[in-house]
Amino acid sequence: MALTLTIPDLADLARGAAFLATGGGGNPYIGRLxxxxxxxxxxxxxxxxxxxxxxxxxxxxxxxxxxxxxxxxEKLPEGLEAVHxxxxxxxRLGRKATATMPIEAxxxxxxxxxxxxxxxxxxxxDGDGMGRAFPELFHETxxxxxxxxxxxxxxxxxxxxxxxxxxxxxEAEWFARGLTIRMGGTAFIAEYAMDGATAKRTSxxxxxxxxxxxxxxxxxxxxxxxxxxxxLVSMFATTSYTHARIIFTGKIxxxxxxxxxxxxxxxxxxxxxxxxxxxxPRSMEIEIQNENLIAIADGQVLAMVPDLICILDSESAExxxxxxxxxxxxxxxxxxxxxxxxxxxxxxxxWGPRHFGYNVDYVRIENL
Numbered sequence: 001m002a003l004t005l006t007i008p009d010l011a012d013l014a015r016g017a018a019f020l021a022t023g024g025g026g027n028p029y030i031g032r033l034x035x036x037x038x039x040x041x042x043x044x045x046x047x048x049x050x051x052x053x054x055x056x057x058x059x060x061x062x063x064x065x066x067x068x069x070x071x072x073x074e075k076l077p078e079g080l081e082a083v084h085x086x087x088x089x090x091x092r093l094g095r096k097a098t099a100t101m102p103i104e105a106x107x108x109x110x111x112x113x114x115x116x117x118x119x120x121x122x123x124x125x126d127g128d129g130m131g132r133a134f135p136e137l138f139h140e141t142x143x144x145x146x147x148x149x150x151x152x153x154x155x156x157x158x159x160x161x162x163x164x165x166x167x168x169x170x171e172a173e174w175f176a177r178g179l180t181i182r183m184g185g186t187a188f189i190a191e192y193a194m195d196g197a198t199a200k201r202t203s204x205x206x207x208x209x210x211x212x213x214x215x216x217x218x219x220x221x222x223x224x225x226x227x228x229x230x231x232l233v234s235m236f237a238t239t240s241y242t243h244a245r246i247i248f249t250g251k252i253x254x255x256x257x258x259x260x261x262x263x264x265x266x267x268x269x270x271x272x273x274x275x276x277x278x279x280x281p282r283s284m285e286i287e288i289q290n291e292n293l294i295a296i297a298d299g300q301v302l303a304m305v306p307d308l309i310c311i312l313d314s315e316s317a318e319x320x321x322x323x324x325x326x327x328x329x330x331x332x333x334x335x336x337x338x339x340x341x342x343x344x345x346x347x348x349x350x351w352g353p354r355h356f357g358y359n360v361d362y363v364r365i366e367n368l
Contacts, residue, residue, distance in 0.1 A: 002053060002123070003209070005046035005114075007036055012215030017110035018319035019214045020207065022308050024264070024291035025107020025133030026065055026072050026186075027321060034079045035111050038118040046114055049099060049123040051205045054196030060125060061086055061097040061193045063116045064109045066137065066154075066176060067186035068264045068290070072108060073323055078157045081188035082112050083119050088153035088161045089190040101125035101199070103140060103192065105207035106133035106291075107321065112188065127203035129192065131342050132308055135263055135290040137176060138169040139351045141341060142192045145202040152176060152191035156183040177261070185259065204341055210239060218317045228317035229332060236336055243337040243366040247295060247302040248272070248284045249314060252329045257288065257322065265289050268311070268325050270333070284333065286311070288322050293356050295333060303335035304353045306342050307365045310334045335365045 005013070014032040021028070039045065054060065063082040065072065090096050100113045100120075105128045117124040129140035137149055149169040154176055155161040162179055166172040172191075180187040194202070217235045221228035229246055236244035250272040257266030266288045272281035284297040292309040295302045303309045311320045314330040341347065343364070349355070352362045 001050060003048040003126070005048055007039055009212060010035055012219060013110065013208070013211050014215065015218055015319065016211030016214030017106055018321060019106075019310050020110070020211055020308070021106025021133040021319070021321065022291045022310055023288060023320070023322040024135065025104060025109050025321075027323070028107050028111060030072060030076065031108035031111025031115075034077065035114045035118065037079060038115050042118055044118050044121060046117055047123040048126050048208055051125055051127045051200055051203050054099065054125065054199055056195060056197035058098045058196035058199075059095055059193065060099045060101055060196065060199045061089060061190050062101045062103045062129070063113045063188070063190050064103045065112050065186055065188050067180045068259045071185035071259070075184055075186055077186075077188070079115060080119070081155050081157055081159070082116050082190065084159045084161060085153040085155040085188050085190040086116055086120065088155065088163065089151060089193065092151050092153070092163050093193060097122060099123045099125050101203075102128040102208070103137075103142075104128055104130035104133045105204070105211065106130075109133065110208065110211055124208070125199060125203070126208045127199070127205045128207050129203065131204040131207060131338050132306065133291050134351055137173040137191065140192065141204055141347065142194070142202050143169045144346050144350055147192050147194050147198060147202055149191045151193075152189055154179050154183075155188050204339060206240070210241070213239070222316065229312075229334065232317070232334065240339040241308070241336050245335060245365070246332055247335045248282070248297060248333040250281070250284065250331065252325060252327055252331060255325045255327060263289050264322055266322070270331065273330070286333070289356060290322070292322070294353060294358055295335070301360060301363070302368060303365050304358070304360065304362060305356065306338050306347070306351050308336040308338065310336065337365050
């Protein structure tokens with residue numbers, strides 16, 4: 001069933017998108033402002049289309065930003081870059097899109113397709129290829145289940161663009177990453193063009209609605225002066241992201257990050273705050289590559305990719321992106337399981353912990 005999104009919905013969606021981004025995905029507040037501006041300038045609302053509502057011969061072109069999420073805070077987008085990429089890819093393919101959709105569920109990339117949809121008067125499909133945020137373009141169920149990422153259009157704020165054609169999606173990522181670095185660390189893309197039947201087969205469904213639900217749950221719990229973390233655990237139990245739990249509460253003691261190879265990389269260290277000084281407080285380290293990838297407390301792994309590791313403000317439950325992490329912040333770390341389509345052997349080969357260089361096999365958070 002189609003859903004209409006209005007400007008008041010965007011604050012909840014941005015908050016939920018920041019949660020699903022697990023620290024990365026680009027700043028959702030900037031994305032929210034881009035969508036709001038597009039809606040005010042065009043006078044249009046957004047049509048959110050269920051994946052199952054696509055006709056088999058519909059033509060879907062996902063749109064997104066790529067690059068280091070920290071860069072977008074200083075290098076603000078104009079707002080039309082992804083539209084330009086869509087047009088460039090349509091010209092290359094000789095076919096107009098009937099819908100766009102996100103490639104990932106988190107951060108600014110939940111918002112970029114909404115900007116494109118409003119500007120082009122297209123519906124946006126309620127689904128994506130990551131179910132969260134991931135750092136590389138082949139971290140997609142689209143890739144895992146056989147969709148080519150190319151031809152791909154890559155554009156910058158000057159509307160300079162390139163069309164990439166590659167023999168596989170790994171090579172496409174390599175070319176696109178190099179272009180993105182030359183474009184200043186961020187770029188805007190249109191890729192993984194597919195028909196409606198393929199989108200239905202390969203998409204993680206309902207992730208935009210899930211973002212809305214997460215944001216609304218936090219907002220309503222705060223308004224009712226109830227515990228937003230308890231509310232989130234109960235909410236996730238009703239979704240395909242079934243298991244959610246708090247794995248750490250404490251204070252940030254160190255944040256180390258750098259931009260390397262087009263990625264934001266680093267480590268955040270935390271220490272538990274305890275009232276009983278007789279007990280030694282636990283410590284935690286969370287490793288980052290754009291997103292929070294693995295959480296280790298006193299040598300024990302408590303959560304790992306592809307499950308979500310979300311750092312939230314301990315008082316407000318507001319999600320904190322990696323570029324906003326600061327020494328002294330009081331935070332709560334929540335782990336959330338991902339849908340089964342993201343936990344198949346084929347999927348884990350692409351985005352399990354060993355892919356990122358961690359010498360551990362994936363264990364579901366509900367088994368840790």
